[in-house]
Amino acid sequence: MKLANFAAVSGIAAIALTGAVLAQSSSDTIAEATFNNDGSVNAPTDYCRWVFIGSPLTPNALNDGEAPFPEFHNVYVEPSAFEHFVETGEWANGTQIAKELVMIREGDNCTEEDGACFEVSGNGYFQGEFAGLELTVKDTTRFAEEPGGWVYYSFGHDGEPYAQTAKAFPAESCNSCHEANADTDFVFTQFYPVLRAVQGN
16 A cells, blocks of 8 residues: 555656646747748737737827827737746747737717727727738847847738738838837837836836
8 A cells, every 4th residue: 555655646746747847848938930931930820819918009199190100009929938028037039029000990989180089988099900910029049130139020011811921121120219219128118017017117
């Protein structure tokens, strides 16, 4: 009986240890983007199931009618990269951040002056139609020549269906702004309370 009990306990311990090892290894493994032979990246297909971190908006009405980015930006972080950021405060190689652009809702109850709409919750800005998909990827090995190892892609700004692949923007198109203004390793963590909370800010 004692031998049987010892074997049972040992088996449980082994299972627990295996589980711990798997948990540790999974946190160190980042689900990376997939690339093609021509260097293009494939559009993520499940980004809406990633960790949603926020949706900034800079409407035309508050920017003299010409905001550079007048859409809602629904931003999602791939879960394994988010977990790594939670555990370390750093963005791992392989990190993917998706940004879906959504136009401000228009309708009969919306004003032409500022684009705001009156809904049951009051006057405000509400999301309308999808208008684009972008992806940010960090990989200091694959993109050793890019600032911070970050690259930026667009799968179209015309709504669904989006392109299935995309080539990276030139570094000067995005990296310079992120390098100069982003709070944490080329990422605008200052605009997302979910990320600030992780950092303890």
